[in-house]
Structures are given as C-alpha cells and as structure tokens.
Amino acid sequence: MSTLEPGPGAPVANACGTDCDEALGRLFEYLDSELDAPDAERIRAHLEECEPCLGEYDVEAVVKKLVKRCCQEEAPADLRLRIHERLTVVRVESSEA
Secondary structure (H helix, E strand, C coil): CCCCCCCCCCCCECCCCCEHHHHHHCHHHHHCCCCCHHHHHHHHHHHHHCHHHHHHHHHHHHHHHHHHHHCCCCCCCCHHHHHHHHHHHHHHHHHHC
C-alpha cells in the first residue's frame, strides 16, 4: 500500500471533494432541508457520485416517509389539557418540597 492510499476505515473522498463520513453525518439535515444552499449542493453532488451513500440516502428517505405516514393519527383533544394539569401539579409539588 502506498502512502497515498487511505487506510482501512479512513473517510473516502470522491471527485466532488466531500467525504462519505461528512455526507452520511449530514444526511438527516439534507433530508429535512436544514442545510444552507452550498452545503446542500455539496451533499447532493456527493450522492450523485457515490452509490453507497446514495443507497443510505434512499433507505433513510423511505423510513422518513413511512414514519410520517404512520404518525398521522391525531392526539386526543384533551391530551394538551391533561399534560398542562399534570405539569401544574408537579410544579406545585416541587415548590412545596
């Protein structure tokens, strides 16, 4: 192995210069559209060129869609009131202690 070759477990960089560790580490931010334009573009470019990272993106995107679809049930109407009442009781109990 030459000194220019990455060792086992080393981050892999592709032609766009974004390594897989960074792309995977920011994948959820990318999926949630929380990155600024330059960072989002770097991750998008990396995903276009890196099949393993694109596979991870696809899996996470599907899981996100499934969770969103499965979590459409509304909470009971009185839940907010019950939570508020319980928090008030806890506050009173802790201030008396």
